[in-house]
Amino acid sequence: MLRTKGIVSLVVLLAMVVVALGSVAAQEEQIELVYWSMWNETEGQALVIQKWIAAFEAEHPNIKINAVWNGRQNQTLVRTALAGGTVIDIVDQDADQIAGGLMQEGFGLRLNDYLEMPALDEDVPLKDVFLPGTLDLFAMDGDIYLLPYIYNTVQFWYDKRVFREVGIEVPLTWEQFLANNDKLREAGYAPIAAEGNEPFYSTFYLANMVARIKGPGFLLQTAEDPTGEMWRDPVYLQTSEMLRLLWDRGDIPAVTLGYVWPQGQNTLAFGEAAQSLVGSWLPIELANMVDPGFEWGGFNFPAVEGGEGSVNDTQALLLAFMIIKDTQHPDEAAEFLRFIMTKENQQLMADESLVGVTRKGIEWAPAIADAQAAAMNAERIFPDVDGVYAKHAEYLNTILGVNYSELWQGKITPQEFVDKMATQSAEYWATH
Numbered sequence: 001m002l003r004t005k006g007i008v009s010l011v012v013l014l015a016m017v018v019v020a021l022g023s024v025a026a027q028e029e030q031i032e033l034v035y036w037s038m039w040n041e042t043e044g045q046a047l048v049i050q051k052w053i054a055a056f057e058a059e060h061p062n063i064k065i066n067a068v069w070n071g072r073q074n075q076t077l078v079r080t081a082l083a084g085g086t087v088i089d090i091v092d093q094d095a096d097q098i099a100g101g102l103m104q105e106g107f108g109l110r111l112n113d114y115l116e117m118p119a120l121d122e123d124v125p126l127k128d129v130f131l132p133g134t135l136d137l138f139a140m141d142g143d144i145y146l147l148p149y150i151y152n153t154v155q156f157w158y159d160k161r162v163f164r165e166v167g168i169e170v171p172l173t174w175e176q177f178l179a180n181n182d183k184l185r186e187a188g189y190a191p192i193a194a195e196g197n198e199p200f201y202s203t204f205y206l207a208n209m210v211a212r213i214k215g216p217g218f219l220l221q222t223a224e225d226p227t228g229e230m231w232r233d234p235v236y237l238q239t240s241e242m243l244r245l246l247w248d249r250g251d252i253p254a255v256t257l258g259y260v261w262p263q264g265q266n267t268l269a270f271g272e273a274a275q276s277l278v279g280s281w282l283p284i285e286l287a288n289m290v291d292p293g294f295e296w297g298g299f300n301f302p303a304v305e306g307g308e309g310s311v312n313d314t315q316a317l318l319l320a321f322m323i324i325k326d327t328q329h330p331d332e333a334a335e336f337l338r339f340i341m342t343k344e345n346q347q348l349m350a351d352e353s354l355v356g357v358t359r360k361g362i363e364w365a366p367a368i369a370d371a372q373a374a375a376m377n378a379e380r381i382f383p384d385v386d387g388v389y390a391k392h393a394e395y396l397n398t399i400l401g402v403n404y405s406e407l408w409q410g411k412i413t414p415q416e417f418v419d420k421m422a423t424q425s426a427e428y429w430a431t432h
Contacts, residue, residue: 031329033065033336035090036078038319041069044353045150049340051348056339063332075101082107082324089327090336095146095318096383099138100390102322108145109323114334115144121342129341133381134318134358138390146320147337150349151356153298153371154204154315157268157282158275160295162189166274170299172311174212174242177302181251184274191251193273195264199401202408204277204315205246207386208301209239212309219386223395228425231418240407240414242304247410257409269294277301279317280371284354287367298370314378318358395432399424 035053039046046069053065070077075093079102082088091102102108115127115135127135134148163169166187171177181191195201210219213235222230246252253273256264265282267273269289276282283296303311321340323333339345346359354365356372364372375381383389388396400421407417 029062031063031332033063033089033327033329033333034068034087035065035092036068036070036074036081036088037091038072038074038093039069040071045349045355048349048352052340052345055345056336059339060332060335063336065336078102079105087328088324089329089333090321090323092149092319092321095138095148095320096390098320098322099146099383100393103138103140103145104391107322107324107326109325109327109330109333111144111147111323111334111337114338117338119341120338121344126338126341129360130358131360131375133378134316137316137318137381137383138320146322147341148318148320148358149340149346150319151358151371151375152279152281152317152319153356153374154208154277154279154317155298155300155371155374156275156277157280157296157298159268159271159290160297161293162271162274163297170297171302174302174304178245178249178251181246181249185250190253190267190273191275192246193264193266193268193276194252194256194259195261196257196259196409198261198264199405199408201261201278203385203401203404205243206239206404207315207382207384208277209242209304210235211313211315211382211386212301212304212311213238213307215308216313216380216382216386220388220391223388223392223400223425225425226429228422228427228429231421231425236418236421237414240417243407244410244414280356280368283365283367287354296367296370298368298374300374310379312374312377312379314374314381315383316375316378316381317384395425395428399428 037046037049039049050067053067057063057065074091075097078088078091091098116125118124119126119129122129130148131151134151135144137148138146166183166189168180168183171180184191207219218235222233247254262285265276265278265286266289268276269286280298300311300314303309321337323330323337327333341359343359343361346357346362349355350357350362350364354367356364356368356375385396385400388400403412403417403420403424406412407414412420
């Protein structure tokens with residue numbers, strides 16, 4: 001009997017050893033994650049991501065991340081590759097683009113459960129480390145598919161020295177903004193630096209004007225109206241007239257119509273113009289052009305009297321990661337995303353790429369300190385073209401973008417813009 005017990009014990013012991021060895025083998029199983037990126041390999045953001053990858057691989061020796069640096073055509077290349085059976089686990093892109101593309105097409109992995117996991121460096125769920133509104137901005141039916149990691153604000157960017165020289169303060173209202181522009185013109189400055197041929201930038205005026213008067217979300221509702229009649233709401237004639245007023249007053253110089261990007265923003269760098277409505281990437285783009293004493297400041301689009309929106313409602317252009325839903329390694333891919341959201345890694349991106357990030361408690365570069373203040377104080381945030389870009393890219397490209405560009409360039413009047421938008425929107429939705 002004792003001998004039998006000994007044999008049984010030995011068998012159990014051997015079984016435990018086998019299980020243990022199997023567990024070790026499983027832990028050491030080599031896993032490859034394929035990441036296709038919107039960055040070019042030598043860009044500052046890409047260099048930081050390469051450091052993230054190296055640090056993550058050092059902590060997880062059994063995981064290898066292979067990065068493919070595709071540049072801005074990444075989403076198009078990803079879509080083609082996936083259709084051809086190429087294995088891709090993680091992608092990144094401008095959040096508006098990827099939300100309107102791969103996410104809406106059903107390629108994204110639902111992240112809700114992973115976001116409930118604890119952050120790696122703080123005793124809170126991962127979802128709680130993000131700046132307000134950033135995670136939910138592109139939620140679909142309550143589900144989150146994008147993990148935003150870079151935060152750009154759209155604001156008027158200017159040289160604080162010029163404002164001191166002219167004796168003006170940051171405007172909080174539209175009336176103060178126009179009064180400032182009068183003083184800037186009198187002092188010899190072009191009040192506004194803009195681009196003549198860049199519809200992506202010019203729509204910042206439309207989205208912010210409508211958001212100030214009717215609140216964020218109204219422009220998107222208008223674009224989605226199948227009758228087109230919401231375009232006849234008085235807000236669109238008002239915003240169109242406000243826009244044309246900037247041209248008629250000379251706040252946007254007539255020469256702007258001939259500018260090809262980046263000629264407009266360069267006039268700000270050269271001290272010819274005073275302010276430019278653009279993303280918080282501008283100080284980085286112009287860093288090698290401005291003089292050493294240039295003092296960057298940024299202020300939100302001014303409030304409009306009687307408007308429903310707040311001066312603290314902020315247009316946010318995010319960049320985001322997405323895990324492809326068919327990945328064979330969802331847990332490992334999610335662990336990498338959890339890893340990049342630590343304070344250390346987010347601070348690295350902020351310090352070395354001089355961009356805003358989505359993690360709370362990170363200090364942004366001094367040149368974009370006003371962007372961080374806007375992000376932290378935002379009452380509501382809204383995406384590019386108030387969400388039209390993400391949800392209805394074809395409509396934006398073929399209807400809104402075309403007509404708005406004609407308004408921007410003075411080829412049609414404000415009333416003609418309203419009429420064309422109402423008519424063409426109805427025609428568009430009748431066939432879509």
